[in-house]
Amino acid sequence: MVNTAAGGNVLSLAPKVDVLKPSPFMGKRExxxxxxxxxxxxxxxxxxxxxxxxxxxxxxxxxxxxxxxxxxxxxxxxxxxxxxxxxxxxxxxxxxxxxxYLENAEEEARLRLRKIRHADFIKDYIEEYTSIILEIPDLTEKYLLFNFLAGLKLGLE
CATH class of the missing domain: 1.10.1200 (Non-ribosomal Peptide Synthetase Peptidyl Carrier Protein; Chain A)
Structure with a gap:
């Protein structure tokens, strides 16, 4: 119950929110x-x-x-x-x-980041690039931009 300025009581209900249950973890070593x-x-x-x-x-x-x-x-x-x-x-x-966690997970992610190249759709390149950088905790913005641009396909082929 909440008191109003007029002195009346109003029942206050928090909205019910459905919380998405997490996906089970199967033990994938990644x-x-x-x-x-x-x-x-x-x-x-x-x-x-x-x-x-x-x-x-x-x-x-x-x-x-x-x-x-x-x-x-x-x-x-x-x-x-x-x-x-x-x-x-x-x-x-x-x-x-x-x-x-694989012992060398971060090193493998860094290697994949260096090798990633834009091939067909820019959306796919961005999605893969973003996925890889989430595995490397200490990347600078400058490094991320440089690496991203280095992997882009230039011009129309």
Whole structure:
């Protein structure tokens, strides 16, 4: 209930918003897949109001399937033995990345960025370029622009 200036009470209802559920993470060993899963989970937590670490961990674990689900089942034994700590959401994120990020994911993304070339449609080039740069955290705007322009096909052929 909210008091109005006139002294009356008005029932205040927050609009109901449907929150899109995250896609399950199957355990693909690719930085983009891991980052997408973690980003979707963060958005889901915000949307449904989960703020505590244990709630985040418990919710995220429901979305681990196939290889990722098998990894989690094995990981629970390590947690019970005390050889793996997972008390916070940050711990959970660290463990997921440790398991499913390729060791040289950033280097591979940098190599793909150097090799990417505009071939047919500019839209496809932009989409692929954007996808690659999301895997490299510390690129400068100047470097991004230079690399983007270097990969463009010049003139009409």
């Amino acid at each position: 930085a983009k897949a891991v980052d997408s899963f973690l980003w979707e989970m963060e958005q889901y937590f915000k949307g449904i109001g989960i703020v505590d670490d244990q709630g985040k961990i418990n919710t995220a674990l429901v979305y681990l399937k196939d290889t990722a689900g098998l990894w989690w089942r094995c990981n629970t034994k390590e947690i019970e033995r005390g050889t793996c700590l997972m008390n916070t959401w940050a711990d959970c994120v660290r463990e997921i990345k440790k398991q499913f």
